[in-house]
Amino acid sequence: MGSLEISPTVWIVTIVVIVALLALDLAVAAWRPHAVGFGEAVAWSVFYVAVAIVFGLIFMAWAGGGYGTEYFAGYLVEKSLSVDNLFVFVIIISTFAVPEEHQHKVLTFGIIAALIMRAIFIAAGATLLNLFSFMFLVFGLLLIFTAVQLFRHRNEDPQVDDNVLVRATRRVLPVAPDYVDGRLVTRLDGRRVVTPLFIVLIAIGSTDLLFALDSIPAVFGITQEPYIVFVANAFALIGLRALFFLVKGLLDRLVYLSTGLALILALIGVKLVLHWGHTLDDRVPEVETPVSLGLILVILTITVVASLIKVRRDPTARAHAGSLRAHDDQRPDAG
Template structure:
């Protein structure tokens, strides 16, 4: 699929405009109620769906199905990314008035990192066919780790970047007017807000490492990979305020994501093997779309049934790297 420079430019302009719209609201901190969060979440999801329909009409439904499959994968991973944002905000007790800035920073950084990894991933795949095998094995390893630690949260305090920052830089005890750096008795110090942003950045990096191979498992078109990622990430700030109180009820979220990542990992390996021997079957994109949609539907339904039958059951983000632990603040999260 050939996308002209005008096509890329117009797409990026639309995404930047939508991001700018979200940024202007984030710079005016206020309490976000359920109705406002629901309307903005519906708006961004609607924009993603309209884009997919227009895209499919212009280039054909085969590529359109690839976009919707990629969007589903990235949206589910973005919700888990959002889950970890909740853990970070709760761990560092981020005041309500600063949560907007933290979230918009996390979204912008995630977009930038994924754009970089998309370019790198597309280049590697075009040069080396065995990268499908590498990506597939990476996703299967991630799926196994996520399933093993599905009932745990990542230990943010033990994050390498967070520990290094605390060891190297003096940190104030209090948030100081939303500043990242301040002076206390003539001594320059960083505030906890900087630590939060570093933790968010580390989380975005890990999710970018997982999400790019995952979406390349359903499409090898860089344009589709980029737009599926971008539209999945847009609107996460509103979604945060909409579903923070509901995330705890998605008790099988990590299990469902582990199954999806494992499935896509196997699909990538079969694709690589098919290139060596055409007798080895491949998993088609329409089949992938159906499988991913069914897994997400079953995961959501099973989670809601479990939480209804056992009100004490709580969901966890899952942990892949580092020493996982159940966050002591997990059950005390609030949406602000």
């Protein structure tokens, strides 16, 4: 399978479609601000997943089955990571007690920041892989390390207050005691101060950065085609606002989500390391994309089914987003 040739016209049309879908998602919320119900969240989430699938089928018919398989495998990986990303969004919003009327603003910022950061990392990642084949080894080892840490601390949640950027911001800037009509900056006793919403956006932005560091090497483990990496990420991120309101009520039940993600990241990490070895010696085996896609589907299915069985047997079991390092004041209590 040769390199995928994408004309500037196809890139432009793709970006216009993605921006239009993102604008639709955000415009719906801005046009009629309201608490999104479960049924509405399900309907919009199904719509955006359907759009991603239709795009994948059209792309497969146009580019061929091999590239189509890479797209669907990449989309599955990125969608799984975006759910975990949303898990952390829920924790941040809960930790900082963001009023419901301001949650849309936080989610909008989070989605746009995630798209921008991932686009930057995609460009950088593609350049590095083209210049240095050993970057496959670096990316692979990074994913394996992340997978091991996530599995070790799968029953913990990241401590938002312990976020380096959040601590630094609080140390450098004076913070207002409460939210002020959704502003980021206000005046208090004659001096300019930032509001808690500003701190929340710092936390969300740094979370997006960390997830971009994981997600881009992960999808490059599926395909080295920048176009497929971009569309897999973009379609996984579009519709996150609706998915947020859907998973807010379901995430607690996915008690094995962190374990499943750790296995997927480890699998792709091994795939990247083997690919690097194959560039040095043809005798080193490679994991083909259809095999990766099958294994990812199996892991996700087992994760969901096992989680639901666990919660049915133990209604007190609660899911955790997982953490990359231990926190002394947290103790495992589920999964």
